[in-house]
Amino acid sequence: MDTLVSTLINVLIALAVVAGVFTVANVVLDRLPQRADQWLRPWVFVGPAVAFLTVGLVIPAVRTILLSLRGGRRGEEGFTLDQWKRALTDDNVISFANFGKIFTSRLFIAAVVLLVIAIVVARQSAARSVAPGATQRGGGLDVSHPVSSTLLALAVISILLAVFSTLRGIIWNNLWWVAAVAGFATLFGLALAVLADRSRSENVAKTLIFMPMAISLVGAAIIWKYIYDTPGAGQAEGLLNILWPGGPIDFLRGTSPTGTIAPWNNFFIMMIMIWIQAGFAMVVISAAIKGVPTELLEAARVDGANEVQVFWRVTLPQIVPTIVVVVTTLTITVLKIFDLVKATTGGAAGTDVLANRMYEGLRNGNFTASSTFAVMILILVLPVMWINIRRVRREVV
Amino acid sequence: MSIQAPPPPVPTDDARPGAGGAKAAYEPVGKRMYKVLASVPTAVLWGLVVLWTLPTIGLLITSFRPAREQFTSGWWTVFSDPKFTLDNYDRALFEPPGGTLKFYEAFLNSFAIAIPGTVIPIAIAAAAAYAFAWMDFKGKYWLFIGVLAMMAVPIQMALVPLQQLYSGGAHLTVAGTTYVIFPDLNLNNKPIAVWLAHTAFGLPLAIYLLHNYIASLPKDVFEAARIDGATHFGIFWRIVLPLAKPAIAAFLIFQFLWVWNDYLVSLIFLSQNKSASPLTVQLVNLVTQRGQGTELLPAAAFISMVVPLIIFFSLQRYFVRGLLAGSVKG
Numbered sequence: 001m002d003t004l005v006s007t008l009i010n011v012l013i014a015l016a017v018v019a020g021v022f023t024v025a026n027v028v029l030d031r032l033p034q035r036a037d038q039w040l041r042p043w044v045f046v047g048p049a050v051a052f053l054t055v056g057l058v059i060p061a062v063r064t065i066l067l068s069l070r071g072g073r074r075g076e077e078g079f080t081l082d083q084w085k086r087a088l089t090d091d092n093v094i095s096f097a098n099f100g101k102i103f104t105s106r107l108f109i110a111a112v113v114l115l116v117i118a119i120v121v122a123r124q125s126a127a128r129s130v131a132p133g134a135t136q137r138g139g140g141l142d143v144s145h146p147v148s149s150t151l152l153a154l155a156v157i158s159i160l161l162a163v164f165s166t167l168r169g170i171i172w173n174n175l176w177w178v179a180a181v182a183g184f185a186t187l188f189g190l191a192l193a194v195l196a197d198r199s200r201s202e203n204v205a206k207t208l209i210f211m212p213m214a215i216s217l218v219g220a221a222i223i224w225k226y227i228y229d230t231p232g233a234g235q236a237e238g239l240l241n242i243l244w245p246g247g248p249i250d251f252l253r254g255t256s257p258t259g260t261i262a263p264w265n266n267f268f269i270m271m272i273m274i275w276i277q278a279g280f281a282m283v284v285i286s287a288a289i290k291g292v293p294t295e296l297l298e299a300a301r302v303d304g305a306n307e308v309q310v311f312w313r314v315t316l317p318q319i320v321p322t323i324v325v326v327v328t329t330l331t332i333t334v335l336k337i338f339d340l341v342k343a344t345t346g347g348a349a350g351t352d353v354l355a356n357r358m359y360e361g362l363r364n365g366n367f368t369a370s371s372t373f374a375v376m377i378l379i380l381v382l383p384v385m386w387i388n389i390r391r392v393r394r395e396v397v
Numbered sequence: 398m399s400i401q402a403p404p405p406p407v408p409t410d411d412a413r414p415g416a417g418g419a420k421a422a423y424e425p426v427g428k429r430m431y432k433v434l435a436s437v438p439t440a441v442l443w444g445l446v447v448l449w450t451l452p453t454i455g456l457l458i459t460s461f462r463p464a465r466e467q468f469t470s471g472w473w474t475v476f477s478d479p480k481f482t483l484d485n486y487d488r489a490l491f492e493p494p495g496g497t498l499k500f501y502e503a504f505l506n507s508f509a510i511a512i513p514g515t516v517i518p519i520a521i522a523a524a525a526a527y528a529f530a531w532m533d534f535k536g537k538y539w540l541f542i543g544v545l546a547m548m549a550v551p552i553q554m555a556l557v558p559l560q561q562l563y564s565g566g567a568h569l570t571v572a573g574t575t576y577v578i579f580p581d582l583n584l585n586n587k588p589i590a591v592w593l594a595h596t597a598f599g600l601p602l603a604i605y606l607l608h609n610y611i612a613s614l615p616k617d618v619f620e621a622a623r624i625d626g627a628t629h630f631g632i633f634w635r636i637v638l639p640l641a642k643p644a645i646a647a648f649l650i651f652q653f654l655w656v657w658n659d660y661l662v663s664l665i666f667l668s669q670n671k672s673a674s675p676l677t678v679q680l681v682n683l684v685t686q687r688g689q690g691t692e693l694l695p696a697a698a699f700i701s702m703v704v705p706l707i708i709f710f711s712l713q714r715y716f717v718r719g720l721l722a723g724s725v726k727g
Contacts, residue, residue: 007509007588011516018520026630041629045528046540048521049600055579056597057547060558067557188445195442205442207713209449214709214716215702216658218677222698223452226459226472235691236471239455275449283717336551339660343681355661358553362665367557374553385549392545392605 018048061378068371075368083372092352094169102166111158118143118151146312157183165263170352173266174380177337177353180270181277182330186323188274189281194311196282197289206286210279217276217339224272225344228252253349266351269344273334281326288322289315325391331384335377354380460485460695467692485696493697494690498671498679500700506588507657507675507704514592514599514656515649521596522603523645527637529604530612531619532629541608547601555597556665563590563666586670591663595656603648606719610644611637643715650712651719654705676701 025044029037068084071077087093102108119141125148126140143149157179164176192209196202212220228251229238241248249256254265292315300314338355341347347356354373361370458472461481466474475481488494490501528534529541566581584590614637622632638645660677667673674682680701683694709716 004505004509007513010589011513014513014517015520018517022524023630026628030628030630039534042528042532042534042537045524045532045629045633046534049525049544049604050540052521052597053544053547053600055562056559056594057550057555057601060555060562061550063558064554192442192445195438195445199439199442201439201443205446207710208446210717211450211453211706211709214654214705216660216677216705218660218680219658219698219702222680222694223456226456226695227452236468239451239471239473242471275452278449332549336553339677342660355551355553358556359661359665362557362560363668367561370557374551374557377551377553381549381551385546388549389542389546393542 022048064371064374065378067368068375070368073366073368083368087369087372087376090169092169093357094171096167098166098168102163105162105166107158107162107165111155111162114151114155114158118148118155121145121151122148144313144317146308149312149316153183153187157187165266168263168350170354170357171376173350173352174335174337174354174377176266177270177273177334178331180267181273181334182327184274185277185330186281186285186326188278189283189285189326190323192278192282193286193289197286206279206282210283212276213279217272218343220272220276221340221343224275225252228268252344252351255349263350265345265349269340269351272340272344273337277330277333281330284326285319285322288319292318324387328384328387332381332388335380335384456695456698460699464692467695485693486700489693489697489700493683493693497682498674500676500679500697502672503674503676503679504700506673507677507701509588509673510591510595510663510675511653511656513589514595515653517592518596518599518603518652519645519648522600522607522648523638523641524633525600526604526607526611527629527633529608531632544601544604548605552594552598552662555594556662559594560585560665584666586667586673588667588673590666591675592656594662594666595652595659598662599652599655603652606648607641607644611641614640643718646712646715647719649719650708650715654708654716657705 022044026041029041029044032040067075069079069081071080071082091097122141122143122145125145126142129142143152160179160183161176164172164179192206196205199205215223225238227238227240229235230241230248230250231237237248240251247257249261250265251261251268252265254260254262296314296318297310300310305313336355337353338359341351341353341356342359345351347353347360354377358370358373358377361367361373455472458475459467461483462472462475463480463482463484466478466480470478490504491499493499525544529537529544562579563582563584566577567579568575568577584593618636618640619632622636627635657675658677659675660681663675663678664681667675667678671682680694680697683690683697
């Protein structure tokens with residue numbers, strides 16, 4: 001109680017000081033000649049924000065990059081690149097040992113089959129849609145065909161899952177997180193948005209599915225712990241183990257009496273994030289679906305398109321930019337994933353991720369190692385960040 | 398002028414005159430088939446909704462079950478054998494096992510971090526957003542792009558140097574003289590360390606959100622005010638802040654929940670001060686503790702969720718708005 005009261009008093013004092021300084025600066029500026037006012041005034045408004053960002057974000061980020069390049073636990077040894085050399089040669093961080101196994105994995109084979117069917121359907125559909133009498137163009141692919149685009153999306157996700165689940169190491173693990181969560185949360189979100197659209201109970205359904213977005217990742221981890229639990233000391237059997245055929249499996253650590261499900265225990269942690277983020281994808285995509293101009297939909301209906309065709313040929317192409325936004329946003333969020341892994345396995349049982357290594361380094365006082373893993377996250381985020389900045393720039397400036 | 402959307406196309410079976418009629422027995426097969434098929438999407442939707450809510454409901458039920466029941470049977474058995482107690486909440490709030498931090502204290506700690514971590518960034522961001530939207534100054538464009546770029550920078554990039562800055566300050570030695578750039582304030586392990594960090598991390602998004610809103614206010618308002626002799630300062634206090642209330646509310650809710658639900662920043666900056674732990678940190682401490690107190694976990698989880706859930710269900714409109722705009726946060 002004391003902490004809360006004293007903190008609130010401090011906040012009030014801080015706010016009063018900020019407002020006071022701000023007011024005084026402005027009153028002084030009001031008396032200065034016009035030219036000085038025009039020069040200085042913007043900086044009175046922008047100054048505090050720029051100062052906070054510089055001290056709290058920009059300088060630390062630059063220092064983290066420099067620190068990652070130095071040797072010794074606290075960077076006392078100069079630019080030796082030790083931590084990078086160590087990390088990139090560590091099989092726990094990134095390993096290509098299983099590279100050959102990708103092509104024989106069931107997921108990969110399934111993906112190839114899906115891809116072939118998708119291409120065949122797309123070609124057939126393109127051939128059919130050519131007007132009779134017109135000369136056939138070679139190599140036409142109609143990827144907006146319902147079957148073809150669904151299979152294509154599934155094939156892409158399966159290939160990514162096949163690659164990232166076969167290759168081991170925490171960098172691959174992070175990429176697996178991205179593919180699984182961005183892929184499935186978006187697919188679920190799209191499906192939910194379409195199902196809920198124009199349904200009578202749309203708002204209730206959307207609210208319930210969106211709810212996990214409000215709670216903390218730590219809380220979500222506990223909710224799912226009770227789904228995944230194996231019967232044992234101090235816990236009853238979780239719901240999933242009741243439904244799962246065969247012996248009880250520890251879904252989070254991947255162990256079971258009959259063998260192991262590793263590395264797919266990772267996927268059960270990812271499912272928690274999919275559960276949370278599907279609601280986000282649904283709300284964003286749903287808003288986009290409602291934003292598709294009615295005239296477009298009507299024109300398609302007048303031309304004789306049925307509801308299925310209207311969705312796949314008109315609505316879906318219209319909301320592609322929104323889907324890109326959802327995927328990039330999820331990618332940025334998921335690359336930093338920490339809370340869920342820390343609260344479920346703590347990074348044990350092959351579930352480690354970059355942000356957890358970053359935390360472990362910091363906790364052990366190995367600041368250079370910690371910084372190296374932070375920079376790895378930044379490098380993975382950069383391409384997505386670039387896409388995002390380009391979009392935002394077009395939007396606001 | 399907008400064109401009124403015509404009603405959705407009527408299925409042909411429906412349009413046939415005389416089809417169906419008063420007695421269901423005369424319904425043509427086609428119409429019945431259509432009715433069945435038309436209800437499939439709704440059924441699938443509700444199936445998914447149940448699937449999505451079941452884990453949370455399960456935990457809620459578990460949180461009210463006595464320890465012995467929790468350990469021996471799943472929550473679904475309450476429907477045949479209902480046994481409920483408030484004991485778990487009582488013990489988690491006031492006497493958790495092993496003398497760890499009481500959850501009511503952690504609850505207050507969460508407020509002590511989340512309130513300043515929400516209010517301070519808004520105050521600073523509102524002024525900056527106004528300047529970016531309605532003032533002209535050199536370098537404005539690139540400064541703004543820089544702020545936007547900061548939005549996606551992972552917070553992990555700032556944590557190590559911030560911890561060093563908090564504990565040791567910053568010094569610059571030039572030609573044998575050491576200048577103190579940032580004083581050694583010894584902030585680590587105090588709540589202020591956490592909410593100062595959250596202020597810096599929250600600013601880019603706050604500026605972006607508020608800028609979008611303030612920039613979309615009608616130009617006439619500002620011109621009229623300037624003609625009446627108002628200064629930027631006056632316009633900011635009397636016109637911009639009152640008009641920007643919806644955007645401020647949206648960010649307020651987003652940032653409050655973000656700070657409330659944050660785990661990493663508190664974990665790092667409060668690592669040596671267990672008595673200042675917010676709910677999230679205390680919750681994980683309870684999970685990792687072997688044996689004792691496992692039966693309190695569901696109750697403790699709900700204590701940590703109650704504030705976000707109240708905000709979510711009562712202010713959903715603002716929440717969605719803030720979240721959609723703020724989903725790009727780093």
